[in-house]
Amino acid sequence: MNGKYLLSDLADTSHNFLYGHRYWPAIKKAVIPTATNDRYERIEAIASKSGAPEEFALAMASIAVMTLEQCGPAFLTTPYVPSVTNDKPNDFLKRRATSLKPTLMERLKGKQTTERIQFDEQDPEAWFPILATQEITTAAELDKRPFHEEDPRCYEGMGPIPVDCRSGSCGTCWVGILGGNENLDPVEEFERKRMEYFGYWDSGFINELDDRPLIRLACQAKCNGSAAIVIPPWNGVFGRSRRERESAD
Numbered sequence: 001m002n003g004k005y006l007l008s009d010l011a012d013t014s015h016n017f018l019y020g021h022r023y024w025p026a027i028k029k030a031v032i033p034t035a036t037n038d039r040y041e042r043i044e045a046i047a048s049k050s051g052a053p054e055e056f057a058l059a060m061a062s063i064a065v066m067t068l069e070q071c072g073p074a075f076l077t078t079p080y081v082p083s084v085t086n087d088k089p090n091d092f093l094k095r096r097a098t099s100l101k102p103t104l105m106e107r108l109k110g111k112q113t114t115e116r117i118q119f120d121e122q123d124p125e126a127w128f129p130i131l132a133t134q135e136i137t138t139a140a141e142l143d144k145r146p147f148h149e150e151d152p153r154c155y156e157g158m159g160p161i162p163v164d165c166r167s168g169s170c171g172t173c174w175v176g177i178l179g180g181n182e183n184l185d186p187v188e189e190f191e192r193k194r195m196e197y198f199g200y201w202d203s204g205f206i207n208e209l210d211d212r213p214l215i216r217l218a219c220q221a222k223c224n225g226s227a228a229i230v231i232p233p234w235n236g237v238f239g240r241s242r243r244e245r246e247s248a249d
């Protein structure tokens with residue numbers, strides 16, 4: 001598989017798109033051996049000891065416990081300082097929804113005249129323009145920066161979102177919608193069926209009555225305005241490896 005998809009390699013960063021990520025160092029410090037094996041009691045104990053606000057502490061403590069169970073304790077001693085803003089939660093969400101317009105400086109530089117897809121909130125340069133009714137991957141492919149040099153899941157010249165078929169067949173291109181979901185077209189029958197097939201529809205993040213679920217196939221989802229997405233770093237991709245192996249045989 002291509003990509004850095006092992007949780008042990010991403011223990012500190014796989015959740016960096018969450019507001020509560022800023023409390024991760026405090027949560028790590030609060031992970032102590034406990035007498036209980038009960039997962040929920042453990043989560044509550046860590047959350048309470050961390051001093052983080054409860055509404056974020058429980059979620060982050062859950063991530064810590066699951067990471068511990070899957071990867072062992074090595075990540076607890078890895079130094080890590082998240083890069084965060086001073087936004088309050090509501091400001092954070094508002095910024096997610098409104099910061100996707102070009103700044104004055106960007107407009108002066110002629111950088112941006114259209115709506116945009118922000119694909120990494122940690123990096124102000126991580127966006128590409130999108131036109132109304134374009135599929136997200138169609139817009140992404142017009143961004144010719146060498147993403148393949150940093151991310152082995154990406155093909156040269158195909159943008160920052162890993163794709164393998166662009167026809168809803170492979171499931172490679174799934175993304176999480178962080179902001180601007182109202183700008184996406186409702187999910188159509190084909191995308192819905194493919195999401196069911198890949199198991200994304202049963203992920204717990206999706207209400208089957210929801211026309212605009214938080215997980216979308218970027219090659220099928222059309223967008224009519226700006227949106228913020230997360231390209232899941234843990235999404236290993238095997239398409240290219242498989243084809244390379246087949247052509248070598």
Ligand code: FES
Pocket residue numbers: 162163164165166167168169170171172173174217218219220
């Ligand atoms: S690229 Fe294959 S499903 Fe989107």
